Amino acid sequence: MTAPDKNSLTIGVLALQGAFLEHIHMLKNLPTVSDAIPVRTEEQLKSIDALIIPGGESTSMALIAERCGLLEPLREFVKNKPTWGTCAGMIMLANEATSAKKGGQQLIGGLAIRVNRNQFGTQKESFETKLHMPEVVGETPFHAIFIRAPVISDILSEDVKILGRLEQKVGQTEAETIIAVRQGHLFATAFHPELTYDNRLHSYFVDLALTYYSN
Numbered sequence: 001m002t003a004p005d006k007n008s009l010t011i012g013v014l015a016l017q018g019a020f021l022e023h024i025h026m027l028k029n030l031p032t033v034s035d036a037i038p039v040r041t042e043e044q045l046k047s048i049d050a051l052i053i054p055g056g057e058s059t060s061m062a063l064i065a066e067r068c069g070l071l072e073p074l075r076e077f078v079k080n081k082p083t084w085g086t087c088a089g090m091i092m093l094a095n096e097a098t099s100a101k102k103g104g105q106q107l108i109g110g111l112a113i114r115v116n117r118n119q120f121g122t123q124k125e126s127f128e129t130k131l132h133m134p135e136v137v138g139e140t141p142f143h144a145i146f147i148r149a150p151v152i153s154d155i156l157s158e159d160v161k162i163l164g165r166l167e168q169k170v171g172q173t174e175a176e177t178i179i180a181v182r183q184g185h186l187f188a189t190a191f192h193p194e195l196t197y198d199n200r201l202h203s204y205f206v207d208l209a210l211t212y213y214s215n
């Protein structure tokens, strides 16, 4: 792995659709981030050390990425650069998705999980809950916002580590359902951490990327 010659990173946020500005604001407050930029072109993708794929609508994001010729460059990027998918971004990073758009939808893939889209129902069924994720954020629980969120229904490789589960049953969805995972340099969360004032998940991801490049 070619190490970027620095101890702070340029992080990109895929800015085709969805909640990308909020991620950029969170990243700009971290001392280990030298720059946080919106990514809309292959050139911008080449200039960053790590990427966040935000929440939004995975079907629209995939269509726009395809039209901009970004789908293949993104597939190459995630092979060896740290990437974090949140909500729709997690769907994009997954190798497989159920409840996908009729006729199928394009994914970037790379993360060996199967996700189920819109697990909790429509916008009305959005909810907030506390999550205990000690390996990610220490002992203080993280306040998580789920908006038409997916869940991780299956883990497809032993390399995938479970980092978070629902603590209680939500509607028809059982407690213990997986909502955060990591596979080496790839990280995925089913909720929207950029919509809180808590930047511990962003900090975790930047540390993951710094560690990845220093090894």
Ligand SMILES: NC(=O)CC[C@H](N)C(=O)O
Pocket (backbone or CB within 6 Å): 054, 055, 056, 057, 058, 059, 086, 087, 088, 089, 091, 117, 118, 147, 148, 149, 150
């Ligand atoms: N908040 C979100 O990112 C929602 C994801 C959306 N339901 C999708 O399938 O893409």
